[in-house]
Amino acid sequence: MPDSAFKDVRNLALFSQMADESFSALMRGAFVQNFPAQIELITEGDPSDFLHVVLSGSVDLFSAWNGRETSLATIRPISTFILAATVRDAPYLMSARTLEKSRIALIPSQNVRAVFDNDGSFARAMVAELAQCYRSVIKAQKDLKLRTSLERLANYLLRHQRRAGGARSFELECEKRRLASVLGMTPENLSRAFRGLQPYGLQVDGTRVTITNAAELEKFAKPNPLIDDATT
Amino acid sequence: MPDSAFKDVRNLALFSQMADESFSALMRGAFVQNFPAQIELITEGDPSDFLHVVLSGSVDLFSAWNGRETSLATIRPISTFILAATVRDAPYLMSARTLEKSRIALIPSQNVRAVFDNDGSFARAMVAELAQCYRSVIKAQKDLKLRTSLERLANYLLRHQRRAGGARSFELECEKRRLASVLGMTPENLSRAFRGLQPYGLQVDGTRVTITNAAELEKFAKPNPLIDDATT
């Protein structure tokens, strides 16, 4: 594995506190690979052979059942995915594919389980990471069950605006069809939802979104830290 | 804390492997309390002062937003809840209330965080527990996003039947209004969904459910281990 990638992985919260020798043991047999866009990295149901780390690009976690498909999360650099399957030595619950050209580090799952059995500080970092992931999914669950699709879109846009620096105008950085899937609706419904938010001060032109009246939109969206804050 | 409760807690997978002294440190200041039904134990947004362990009875985890409310999970003996909030020292994302008369052990969250910083084997047990919880929520998320309410009900009944020993006939052990909330629909819609499953070999009388044609129901429900199996 090249030095720069090695460093990037080492600096992740998940790995930064562990002993040097543990980290070496972890990286034995690990490697970095470049993937083009739209490559399926893992398939749900497969055994979890590698813990993946997105170094650049982005990855879509999705799942299919009975001919339907839904996007569950987007992984952006620099973070890991399918940590839970790895530690439980259980099959992946989600599939993953690159959304764009991406560099991914692959760490043998066996190493992760072995090192975590020996290095308490690594185990502690994993606890923090998994607790965080768990809370994220709970928030997504609340978003889905407590809100209509219009409300989910409004809150998504407010979150996205904040994450993008708070400017009135910003870019959606994903395809609308995928956004629809993330938000749990059809592309057609998303199109109509964008129009449905116009009365609350929203303008959309292609992938460019402008919130002309944040107060009005928030009044409609009623964002809540226990659903919409990334860190709490 | 009484001896019997002490033992029950000690035998939990989460605590069984840790050193005796760690366990003692954990239990310092812990106590057991009996609650009647319908008591709100914790409220979402509150700081996580105690890790809770259900010793008997059952607990509903739910959440509210904008005048709506939804049940997210049921906790049955003997297991913990709100572990993630405890380890992150973050506010509860869900509220909890007793569904029936229940005995609950309360372990100061501070103890949990302190012991987990010192005892690697406890940290490892937490990793296993949290990974399990995470995977459960992912499955619930897939259930919600990939299936209609009729399909969710059908699969719920098949899961429940298996959990209850596989007999053709079994009891729903929760109120239908709550089941509706768990499944993400209204009580009215649930009533109709039960009738909608009659053609696939389902009979309902009060809280008693009989699956007269399991093959037909499964053909409709298409249960999937990556959504419906509790353990994988």
Added chain:
DNA sequence: CGCAGCCTTGACAAATGTCAACAAACGTGG
């Protein structure tokens, strides 16, 4: 240029929620 994929729109269908009414089950206090 021409194709393929995405986005949008309209018309329609299906799923789900809301409101109201009522029956059945339950718990409480007489």
Added chain:
DNA sequence: CCACGTTTGTTGACATTTGTCAAGGCTGCG
């Protein structure tokens, strides 16, 4: 034990939300 009121479950009628299908415009790319 009964009477009473409260809660839950069911049903019907209806509204709203969401999905489906088909068509057309737009864009990007070979």
